Amino acid sequence: MxxxxxxxxxxxxxxxxxxxxxxxxxxxxxxxxxxxxxxxxxVAAGLINPVAGKRFALAWRIQDFLPAARAFYKELEAELGRPLYHEKPILKLFGSVREQNDVLARSAGNPWGDYVADPAQPLPEVPGLEQPFGGLELRHGGWLDTxxxxxxxxxxxxxxxxxxxxxxxxxxxxxxxxxxxxxxxxxxxxxxxxxxxxxxxxxxxxxxxxTPNQGEVLDVEAPDLPTDYVLNRGAYVVPVGEGRVRVGATYRWPPFSPEPTAEARAELSQRLHELTRTPFRVTGQRAGIRPAVRxxxxxxxxxxxxxxxxxxxxxxxxxxxxxxxxxxxxxxxxxxxxxxxxxxxxxxxxxxxxxxxxxxxxxx
CATH class of the missing domain: 3.50.50.60 (FAD/NAD(P)-binding domain)
Structure with a gap:
């Protein structure tokens, strides 16, 4: 035995x-x-975002989780001999004047510490990127090639x-x-x-x-989008190399679709259109079911x-x-x-x- x-x-x-x-x-x-x-x-883009959610608050126990995640994935990279964890700043772009005002009002007390760059500094100018309301640069984020x-x-x-x-x-x-x-x-x-x-x-x-929920993502060819940043406004846009990005994600509650849906493709494509003026082409679409909890x-x-x-x-x-x-x-x-x-x-x-x-x- x-x-x-x-x-x-x-x-x-x-x-x-x-x-x-x-x-x-x-x-x-x-x-x-x-x-x-x-x-x-x-299916996941493997995003690590230290500041997220509608309240734009620091992620739960970020001081415990982020150092452990970084060390774990770097060790695994060395053992497997392949790149896995890509540290990149995240450009959080505001979607409205109200969101801009709400977040900047909260910044007075510096609630995010070193995880957010100085809110008084303008974002870098990124060609082709729509950022009429400005935004913030989030530090110590990135993505894992899951x-x-x-x-x-x-x-x-x-x-x-x-x-x-x-x-x-x-x-x-x-x-x-x-x-x-x-x-x-x-x-x-x-x-x-x-x-x-x-x-x-x-x-x-x-x-x-x-309480599982279904999420869909798009694989997109967008060679003119920046490769130095993860973008976030209504959707995340993660540069995965060779002019490709991953765009997501949707949330769907049961009943789940057995296949990726046209509705999710249209929704994510529209979010990307609102984010950039550069041309792009959708090359793939996938759906997965997340194991969430109440x-x-x-x-x-x-x-x-x-x-x-x-x-x-x-x-x-x-x-x-x-x-x-x-x-x-x-x-x-x-x-x-x-x-x-x-x-x-x-x-x-x-x-x-x-x-x-x-x-x-x-x-x-």
Missing amino acids: QEADYLIIGHGLAGATLAYTLRRRGRRVLVLDQYQPDSATR AAMLDGLAEDGRQNGWLRAETFKPELLVADAGGASYGPGLRVRRVVFCEGHAATANPWFGWLPL DRKPLLGTHPAHPALAVFNGLGSKGVLLAPRLAELLADALETGAELWPEVNIIRYQALYPVTLPPAATPA
Whole structure:
């Protein structure tokens, strides 16, 4: 019988960062994952934005997350021997006089620290860019080539035997006081579910309040757009090299479309038209389903009745920023019993757990 310390279900952003973190600690890890070309991680532009949202506030715990993300992705770049993390300033362009006034009024107290350049300084003049209301330059942002990261790790996983290209079958999993068995040939100390939006059907963690939403992005040829900045006004525009940019993203609540939609293509094209006078050509369109959570905080922790089972999910649209630090946090909790942050611990949703059901190690 094969033995491992951890069985990880899913190799998207959550599963990949957790598996790497645990393997870096010397743990024996096995990952089960069935490749999906339009998974949320592969569709995402991988944007790291330190200041975002309608309130234009600093991202949650940015001082914890950003240094951890930068160090993690740079280490991974060196190990995989390929560029992954691209640090670029973000030009946040105002869409109206009202937005301009609201944000500049808030700037008096310098609420953003070093993450925003001096608001009194004008933005750089960028040929072809529409910026009638001005904007701000955000520092320490950038983007991660998520597909390249997953491809590099998956190649290593196949070569070294820690990644299996197979679909997880819940009926084969049996949890007990000492760990868990999967089928007749595998025994592990813990199982961690990193399934993204598919966790809504998970027999052990389906009670958690995941609220998936669908996002679409465009791949665009725009050789005249600037390559030194990520652009943001109503949509993000991420330069990905060779005169190409990625434009996104839309938000759609269920029911989801099985294919990319004409409506999303028109919406994102219009947003790009409003941003630039330079010509561009849409070359591709993709849709993925994000694993979001009701309170917009991720889901980490062990099962209330089966401590050998754990979950790492709900990273949402800021997953690239959050995943490395949260993977360390969960690894510490699983390895040493360290406390999880209350904002992410699934115990905050304990009231939703169906305690009326008879305790069972396997789904009915």
